[in-house]
Amino acid sequence: MISETANKIFQKAILDYHIFDQIDRPIENPYGENTLEHLLYLKCWIDTAQWHMEDVVRNPDIAPEEGLYWKRRIDQQNQVRTDTVEFIDSYYLNLFKNITPKNDAKVNSESPAWAIDRLSILALKIFHMEQETLRTDISEAHFSKCKEKLDILLEQRKDLSQSIDDLLADIQSGQKYMKVYRQMKMYNDPTMNPVLYGNPKS
Known part of the structure; x- marks a missing residue:
């Protein structure tokens, strides 16, 4: 089951990051470069660093320039x-390239990798919510609120894990097929963002 593997790798990546808890610490990926495991570890490390960037930028005392x-x-x-x-989606496209979908096969609304993306973010939510329940400086009300949320997150991970495994099994058996739309983000592209290439109306 890929979800079991992914969840273990995500947990390892999060724990490894928090040994030093430094956003710019170079990643030491323990998995072989051309493996899915390598991509999963990398994915969660990227998410973990971004999580902490989001914490930093929300400091109410941060200087505008910073x-x-x-x-x-x-x-x-x-x-x-x-x-x-x-x-990650390219990995799965290659993995399933020789699978012939059945005549009544349907496309899923979400690709395997984007579902795995949500699983990685969920691992981070679970880790940090659990940390809240372990604090010694909180009220009983805060503990209860965080514990309730943690239980929901754990249930969410169980359901999402099953959904990912079911989706991959359906693709493997031809019940569903992959159709990947690249994100095609425009705001980072200097040829497509009018602020970057110069808006003629400005």
Whole structure:
């Protein structure tokens, strides 16, 4: 089951990151470069670093210049995240390239990699919500609120994991087929963002 593997790798990536808890610490990916495991670890590490960038930029005392710096870092990181998701989809497109879909096969509304993307983010939510329940400086009300949310997140992970495994099994058996739409983001492209290439109306 890919979800079981993914969840273990996500947990490892998150724990490895928090050994030093430094946004710019170079990644030490323990998995072979041309493997799905390598991509999954990379994906979650990118998400974890971005999570902490989002924390930093929300500091109410942050200087405007520093806030803009982090906003641009987050924007760049999000592009890297999107690229990595597309690498994972490319892995699955290649894996299933010889599968002939059945005549009544249907396309899923979400590709495998974008579902895995949500699973990675969910792993981060679970980790950080659990950290909230372990704090010693919180009220009983705060603990109860976080524990309730943690239970929901864990249930969500169980359901999403099953959905991902079912989707991949359906593609493998020809019940569904992959159709991937690249994100085609425009705002990072200097030839498509009018602010970057110069709006003739301005």
